[in-house]
Amino acid sequence: MSSSVALHGVTVSYGTRAERVTALDDIDVSIEAGEYVTVIGSNGAGKSTLVNVIAGAVIPSAGQVRIGSADVTRLPDNRRAGRVSRVFQDVTAGTCADLTIAENMALASLRERGRSPFRRILSRRRTAEFHSELRHLGCGLEDRLKRPAGLLSGGQRQLVSLVMATMGDPAVLLLDEHTSALDPSMAELVMNRTDTVVRERGLTAVMVTHNMRHAALYGDRVLIMTQGRIVDDISGRERTALTEDRLIARFRDLAGGEITDRIIGV
Template identity: 40%
Template sequence: MTKTNQPLLALNDIVTKVNAGTPNEVMILKHLNLNIYDGDFITVLGSNGAGKSTLFNTISGELPVTDGQIKLRGRDITHLSVEKRTAFLARVFQDPKMGTAPRMTVAENLLLANQRGKRRTLRLRRLKQHMAQFKELTASMDSNGLSDRLNTATENLSGGQRQALSFLMATEQRPDLLLLDEHTAALDPKTSEQLMVQTNQRVTQEKLTCLMITHHLDDALKYGNRLIVLDQGQIKYDVRDEEKAQLTKEQLLSFFDTIE
């Protein structure tokens, strides 16, 4: 289906450099253009050094834009701070230790995530009143046992449980844009597959707009309505909907051969 509405997020002619102004200056994103629409679930592929993490760091504000413009629903957010972007953007990293407070319990972490983008004031946290909600929420992650560990410190969880918690925290307030930065890469194959199934279920049911970096071609083909390939800081391939559904692993590998 061709989308003609305004993009949720538009990256226009984006240039991102690291070590700018030094002898080690390197241009990573090279006049990149990308329109992301409401409900897009985009899998992101690319070889090492192609610019995938830089793309995510640019969208999240971790890296400043050297040139170009980023717009959210038509509003210029190019120079918006990382903190202000958390009002509409959430991210899950590859490392399960990132994104959670280790000495806080599962329930306390979820309560913290519940306040994402909201004005912070001094008030009672009312944790007990949220326990039934958190029990139901964690149970949605199927059989990883997270719902039975609401009072467990996050540092005592398994890697899979901790990453499931990070994912729930990122999606609890239904962000406008969700960035999944190889969020299953540090897990064993079985746990990784379980989290991917749960990820797809939540993203599609909640109609979240999501970009997911992955090195697994099978996951890139199986999940999402759209697939993009980065190479040398530019998007060299962008396929969606029925065209993506008909794409084979062999065709994708053949395309990689042409850009290497």
């Protein structure tokens, strides 16, 4: 079941007192259960650190992180695995290349179901469920369950990773630039399928992206970050009326970021 996420006074700092680098600077943000939030910002703005703090991969120097009613501030990522799922920028990170699609999905089911024997998770009934999950994507992957993940294209592996990450309906789904390594046509397909999955399952989702067009098209809110701070939070009617051009102009005014082809999404 989806959960709210709240960060209160979260600061992440690295280095010595003489050479201190602040990646997140006193962040306060609340995300409602079922809300889909997009995060944009220039390189070094703190976007990935923000999702790493929610995932538990980075423990904040100060502040509190809550998922639902639970204080998870000091819990490392392995102890948040039951609450938080993630799709990474690296298309190889979400699946094991030597395992088949079905075997990869079975491993995701082990996370969902606890310590059930692996052979039971690969039962005929569960394989039929995997087939159904993939068929819902409309990409033909359901007919390749016995194919090793390493033989799939990058976009196909991201689609499998997306399905695996959302099996069992996690409390929070984190999407860390998950289309940036894909060619434009496959990135559009993955984004379209991502939006469908998030909306249909009512997931709480946080998506980091450099692509302004994707940021303008997808999500209920847009957060703009710079120098470790959230400098704008666009929601409601203002979010509904947001266009790519308006977002680029706003980003330039607030973050002072250079607008590159990668940011625009050319």
